[in-house]
Amino acid sequence: MATAPAVDQMPSETPDEQAGREQFDRLISEDSRIEPRDWMPEAYRKTLARQISQHAHSEIIGMQPEANWISRAPSLKRKAILMAKVQDEAGHGLYLYSAAETLGTPRDKMTEDLIAGKARYSSIFNYPAVTWADMGAIGWLVDGAAIANQVPLCRASYGPYGRAMVRICKEESFHQRQGFEILLELANGTPAQKEMAQDAVNRWYAPALMMFGPPDDDSPNSKQSMAWNIKRFSNDELRSRFVGMMVEQVKVLGLTLPDDQIRFNEDTQQWEHAPLDWDEFKEVLAGRGPCNAQRMERRREAHEDGAWVREAAAAYADKRATAAAQQKAA
Numbered sequence: 001m002a003t004a005p006a007v008d009q010m011p012s013e014t015p016d017e018q019a020g021r022e023q024f025d026r027l028i029s030e031d032s033r034i035e036p037r038d039w040m041p042e043a044y045r046k047t048l049a050r051q052i053s054q055h056a057h058s059e060i061i062g063m064q065p066e067a068n069w070i071s072r073a074p075s076l077k078r079k080a081i082l083m084a085k086v087q088d089e090a091g092h093g094l095y096l097y098s099a100a101e102t103l104g105t106p107r108d109k110m111t112e113d114l115i116a117g118k119a120r121y122s123s124i125f126n127y128p129a130v131t132w133a134d135m136g137a138i139g140w141l142v143d144g145a146a147i148a149n150q151v152p153l154c155r156a157s158y159g160p161y162g163r164a165m166v167r168i169c170k171e172e173s174f175h176q177r178q179g180f181e182i183l184l185e186l187a188n189g190t191p192a193q194k195e196m197a198q199d200a201v202n203r204w205y206a207p208a209l210m211m212f213g214p215p216d217d218d219s220p221n222s223k224q225s226m227a228w229n230i231k232r233f234s235n236d237e238l239r240s241r242f243v244g245m246m247v248e249q250v251k252v253l254g255l256t257l258p259d260d261q262i263r264f265n266e267d268t269q270q271w272e273h274a275p276l277d278w279d280e281f282k283e284v285l286a287g288r289g290p291c292n293a294q295r296m297e298r299r300r301e302a303h304e305d306g307a308w309v310r311e312a313a314a315a316y317a318d319k320r321a322t323a324a325a326q327q328k329a330a
Helices: 015-029 042-061 063-067 076-101 107-115 133-155 159-187 191-210 222-227 235-253 278-288 292-305 307-329
Strands: 263-265 270-272
Touching (some): 063 076, 076 107, 133 235, 159 191, 159 235, 235 270
């Protein structure tokens, strides 16, 4: 009985395709980099395009909850810092969209998929930021989780993605410190300020843990991504590392994590935590979270409001191209 061809393996390949596959396999086995012009399996290309575009969407949508607090920050200094952070997030989206474009997907297509609700972004950005302390919790917990997840991506097998992540992670480390500093100041302030800080930590803790994705047993793409050296650690491994980091840092803050089941398992050498509400996670991903509709509506409005800028840029580019062609003809 004939066996089916391997995943992404064509029944018959040209010599060039076979050579490309052999080079791809060699580069992966050597832990080297795949570049845009290199041959790559279509499944590898699709996996990267999905992951990088979702990452870019998350950076852009993630600007919203913090941008809402720029005008309400408690001082001019805080306004300036928060504004700089939001600008950083826009830059991260730009780097990542540029990296995704090298895989053959135009940025316009990625944007259309996002505003049409066809593309996903991180579930964490569908939760409301209701107090100033949330800016601290987002920085400490959300950006902290992002760092734990993204630092290994600096070694991703796809060159443009790994290189983009180097700068992103450096900037995210500042964002995490900014959030920690906000919480530290509040925790050492009045009783009401400390209570506000603790409330923010309580609300953002579980959603931050879910940022790493579903449990390994329910994450069918992780093993293949790890085999391709896109990811370096599984969802649960990264989540465990993050919990271990937070356990020590929360002591400095003088706050507590809302989880009385955190413990270090000596047998597995992993940090363990209370069960998470994965039904909630799936509801948020399905578009039924607290702020899904609001986030997407704001993104669509921004896209429509910026149409004149895109049209002006296109007209200017056409004008320059026409002038260059006329000059060359002359």
